[in-house]
Amino acid sequence: MQSGPTLEIASERSGDAIVLTPKGDVDMAKSPLLRKAIGDAMKPAPARLVLDLSAVSYMDSSGLATLVEALQNSRKSNVTLALCALTPRVRSILEIARLNTVFSLFESREKALAS
């Protein structure tokens, strides 16, 4: 778990998709940063938004709420939202919240972009 004061979020274009890669823990203090980054990424309404969670080793309920909100907003904006490369910890948290069946999950960024 990373306990730094900020959540680094890399953003890059890949074809008609935007890929966001947050790095660090997503908790009550940092989930607003992820929410803002997702909102900014969705403004131009890309065909696809991929959240690469390979560098997120911890997520609390505020992080889960951010993902659910992103899913709802993506549906309203006709953006396809995909999550990829979940760490075992984050995957287990999604499963306990039964959200693993709600999101489109992919093993890797490449598979998410190719879907």
Next chain:
Amino acid sequence: MSAIIAPSPVSLQILSRPELLASVRSVAMDLAHRCGLDDIGCCHFALAMDETLTNVIRHGYEGRDDGMIWIRLEPLEAGEGLRAVIEDRARTVDPALLQGRSLDDVRPGGLGMHLMRTLVDRYEHTPRDGGGMQVILEKRAAA
């Protein structure tokens, strides 16, 4: 030959500030590892604590950042695992009112109570004498 040293209890006192949660998690994860929990178990214990502290900050102290929270982490007396006792002097909340939403109702928010109760083996939430709440969380190592 190496001696096996039982982990010592840890006591923390923090202000009701979200930016402090990461440091508390780090301490909880470290002790949970030394109490025999596997990596996912440590993460789940830390998350249950985190959700409890988030509730205290958000609902108990209603977002104030000057409330005091006391945390005691200790190994379980029998077997592998650990306990957290979390106390505050915030607004007393009727535990019966702290119900999570149905997981079939997919929407942002309302997952914290479900996580707290699911992630640990014991979860008790009681009003403290003199004001505030006490929460006890226990998690045993997987057999």
